[in-house]
Amino acid sequence: MGIAATARRFIATNGLGMALFMVLGVSFWVLVLVVLPQVTMVDFSFRPKLPPADIGGPLDQYTTANYEYFYRGHPGNPEGWNRVDMTVFGRTLIAAVFVTVFNFIFCYPVAYYLAKVATGSWARLLALSLVVPYWINEILRAFAFRIIFGDAGLINTVLKTLGIIDVSIDFIRADVALYAGLGYAYILLMIFPLYSAIESLDKNQIEAARDMGSPWWRIHWRIVMPFAKQGIVSGCTMVFMLSAGALAAPQILGGPSSLWFTQIIYQGFFEYFNWNRGAAYAIILLVSCMAIVLGLTKLVGGKAGEIGR
Amino acid sequence: MKSGVGVELEHLWIRFGDFVAVRDASVKVEEGEFFSFLGPSGCGKTTILRTVSGFQEPSEGRVRIGGRDMAGIGPNKRPTALIFQNLALFPLMKVWENIGFSLEVRRVPRAERRRRAEELLELIALPGQGDKLVDELSGGQKQRVAVARALAAEPQVLLLDEPLSALDLKLRQHMRTELRAIQQRVGLTFIYITHDQGEALTMSDHVAVMREGVIEQVGDGKQIYDDPATAFVASFVGENNAFAGTVKAIENGHAVVATAVGDLPARIATAARGALKPGDSAMVFIRPENFAIAEKGAGGDNRLAATIANEEFEGQSYHVFLEGEGGTSIKMSLTNKGQARTASAVGQQVTLAYSPDQAVALPTGAMADQE
Numbered sequence: 001m002g003i004a005a006t007a008r009r010f011i012a013t014n015g016l017g018m019a020l021f022m023v024l025g026v027s028f029w030v031l032v033l034v035v036l037p038q039v040t041m042v043d044f045s046f047r048p049k050l051p052p053a054d055i056g057g058p059l060d061q062y063t064t065a066n067y068e069y070f071y072r073g074h075p076g077n078p079e080g081w082n083r084v085d086m087t088v089f090g091r092t093l094i095a096a097v098f099v100t101v102f103n104f105i106f107c108y109p110v111a112y113y114l115a116k117v118a119t120g121s122w123a124r125l126l127a128l129s130l131v132v133p134y135w136i137n138e139i140l141r142a143f144a145f146r147i148i149f150g151d152a153g154l155i156n157t158v159l160k161t162l163g164i165i166d167v168s169i170d171f172i173r174a175d176v177a178l179y180a181g182l183g184y185a186y187i188l189l190m191i192f193p194l195y196s197a198i199e200s201l202d203k204n205q206i207e208a209a210r211d212m213g214s215p216w217w218r219i220h221w222r223i224v225m226p227f228a229k230q231g232i233v234s235g236c237t238m239v240f241m242l243s244a245g246a247l248a249a250p251q252i253l254g255g256p257s258s259l260w261f262t263q264i265i266y267q268g269f270f271e272y273f274n275w276n277r278g279a280a281y282a283i284i285l286l287v288s289c290m291a292i293v294l295g296l297t298k299l300v301g302g303k304a305g306e307i308g309r
Numbered sequence: 310m311k312s313g314v315g316v317e318l319e320h321l322w323i324r325f326g327d328f329v330a331v332r333d334a335s336v337k338v339e340e341g342e343f344f345s346f347l348g349p350s351g352c353g354k355t356t357i358l359r360t361v362s363g364f365q366e367p368s369e370g371r372v373r374i375g376g377r378d379m380a381g382i383g384p385n386k387r388p389t390a391l392i393f394q395n396l397a398l399f400p401l402m403k404v405w406e407n408i409g410f411s412l413e414v415r416r417v418p419r420a421e422r423r424r425r426a427e428e429l430l431e432l433i434a435l436p437g438q439g440d441k442l443v444d445e446l447s448g449g450q451k452q453r454v455a456v457a458r459a460l461a462a463e464p465q466v467l468l469l470d471e472p473l474s475a476l477d478l479k480l481r482q483h484m485r486t487e488l489r490a491i492q493q494r495v496g497l498t499f500i501y502i503t504h505d506q507g508e509a510l511t512m513s514d515h516v517a518v519m520r521e522g523v524i525e526q527v528g529d530g531k532q533i534y535d536d537p538a539t540a541f542v543a544s545f546v547g548e549n550n551a552f553a554g555t556v557k558a559i560e561n562g563h564a565v566v567a568t569a570v571g572d573l574p575a576r577i578a579t580a581a582r583g584a585l586k587p588g589d590s591a592m593v594f595i596r597p598e599n600f601a602i603a604e605k606g607a608g609g610d611n612r613l614a615a616t617i618a619n620e621e622f623e624g625q626s627y628h629v630f631l632e633g634e635g636g637t638s639i640k641m642s643l644t645n646k647g648q649a650r651t652a653s654a655v656g657q658q659v660t661l662a663y664s665p666d667q668a669v670a671l672p673t674g675a676m677a678d679q680e
Contacts, residue, residue, distance in 0.1 A: 204397035211362060212411035212462050213385040222410075226401045 045280035066280035085264055085281075092261035093288065095175075096244035099182045103190045103239050104232070106183070111194035112224065116203065134188060142181050142252040149177035149253075173255040181253045182243050189242065190235040197231025198224060233300060237293050244289050261285055313341040313498035314375030314388065314465040316361060321370035323356050323522075330356040332522040334370075338500060338515075343492050345501040345509040348519035349545070349677065354502045357519075358468050361500060362391045374466060390464035394471045396455040398443045404454055405430070405439030411462035429457040433491070449480045456491060466498045473508060485511050506546050510534065518542045520675065526580070536669070538580035543594040543669060545677035550600075550639050552593045553673060556585050564670040566593045569635035570613045575668035590673045595663050597628065597642035602651075603662035612662050615639055617654050627651075631661070 011019045073082035149171035156168040209219045250260030268278030316338040323331040331353040338344040346354040359365040363384035372379045409422035433453035510530040517527045526538035537543035554568030575593045615631035631639045
């Protein structure tokens with residue numbers, strides 16, 4: 001059946017007004033909200049930073065200078081490579097992977113428990129207790145973590161009172177607060193895809209495996225995780241993308257010496273007012289993250305289209 | 310392959326909160342036999358199976374498998390294998406991986422698992438199908454794969470939870486024969502759960518009939534059908550006409566029960582011997598196939614008058630629905646041997662005859678719901 005026939009049938013059932021609204025609405029969304037900003041960013045990233053007077057002038061030529069800056073630094077940089085930006089970039093991606101793995105290890109048992117073990121009002125209460133903290137603004141939550149992990153914060157106070165430590169541990173400098181805050185920020189985005197995937201697994205399959213003598217870890221490895229693969233992929237993708245692209249948590253919880261790549265992008269835009277380099281960096285981050293996600297998805301045999309499920 | 314072992318339930322009670330799922334069940338399943346638990350849904354038969362397999366702990370009483378007390382032994386440590394009602398095959402694994410899963414658990418090398426799976430595929434008449442995915446198989450084939458997967462674990466007792474209920478009638482009948490054949494080939498003890506009396510009677514060496522958590526009768530198919538122990542068994546297994554009344558006289562193991570359609574003589578069921586005395590309320594059960602149309606007007610105790618109301622023709626037999634005295638509905642089944650049918654005689658009064666030895670008298674009790 002062709003597009004024309006589908007369109008005719010849609011108009012016949014829903015009316016011309018509805019059809020027009022759908023076409024215009026979707027076009028607006030796709031073109032104005034998705035395509036145009038991205039195209040603008042790409043365009044920006046390939047232009048030099050110029051005073052407003054020169055924009056559109058003879059100097060405004062397409063260039064890869066902004067991208068070259070990422071790996072080479074200033075022209076005449078004695079080191080030969082942009083050590084700060086590239087180290088931060090690498091560390092951000094590794095840290096985002098770490099946050100994702102940590103998140104998965106924590107969330108999988110919780111999701112499994114919610115989906116297959118807890119029942120009735122107890123399950124609903126648990127789900128609610130997971131959601132309630134998210135009624136608070138993300139920035140306030142980050143500050144709460146700062147207080148909990150601070151020098152005179154909850155954890156240090158408890159440890160000192162119990163006599164386990166004498167001197168406060170600097171969780172902020174050690175980036176513990178940052179990882180915990182990032183992990184916590186995206187718990188729901190990990191738990192819910194896992195939950196909905198595991199929930200639809202037939203409980204008899206778990207029992208059948210158990211009946212055949214399988215220990216619990218093999219049941220998870222061979223039955224539950226393969227079944228929940230799409231949920232795992234989509235949860236991990238979201239957490240990874242959002243951790244790598246987070247700004248508020250690193251700003252508030254990052255140690256004095258640690259920098260998140262998004263902070264460099266932010267600096268590009270708002271401190272150096274170099275929107276062109278900021279755009280180039282943003283695109284470098286976006287493309288790298290997508291490459292990592294698509295690569296991993298391919299590795300576990302899922303399809304990229306399943307990420308949204 | 311190991312041979313089967315016996316299973317004993319000793320005064321088994323299973324409670325869920327206030328609800329009693331199984332009440333004082335005691336049964337001995339002999340080694341190597343095909344034993345069925347038969348009963349309507351919610352009668353506790355699945356709970357018994359889950360208790361034998363170890364997924365459910367008894368509230369009271371004991372399960373012994375091969376003489377060994379199973380208390381505190383988990384399902385993964387028992388010599389049983391359970392076939393689930395929905396089969397619970399692993400859809401993401403190939404057929405042979407499904408069959409070999411219990412071996413994988415025991416760290417049997419892959420090549421050996423593959424070989425063993427192929428042997429079992431041979432046994433269930435699906436040779437060379439190991440590389441298919443489960444969902445590429447038909448219902449009956451999946452069924453057989455589930456049996457093979459359970460057998461691969463080399464259990465001594467195979468537990469089957471209504472595994473045929475999802476199949477259509479023809480396939481179900483075929484699988485009955487097949488399951489029975491597999492059981493006799495491998496010599497394992499099979500414990501089979503069903504609400505389908507046809508399955509229970511055709512396949513089993515012994516059947517336990519359950520109602521509301523209580524085992525009402527244990528016996529072979531013929532005993533259950535011909536000599537029911539309770540009114541429930543009489544009304545649940547096969548079709549039966551039930552006539553309620555009061556015992557008038559007892560003589561030679563026979564009772565005469567005064568009912569709305571007259572005095573009916575009947576043999577007292579073995580289980581009810583000594584339990585009935587004159588004046589007791591009792592029921593007489595006469596199977597539709599045990600009625601015949603007698604010569605009109607002939608008298609005698611084992612006769613009753615009725616009016617033909619309707620007829621259903623089924624091919625090998627036809628069923629005549631009649632109305633007895635007091636509006637009692639009666640069903641009679643006649644084998645089709647080419648004789649004239651009764652359809653032309655609707656409204657006509659006839660006399661039904663039966664042999665008192667083929668009628669059963671039992672104390673009044675709970676009856677099965679009419680389906």
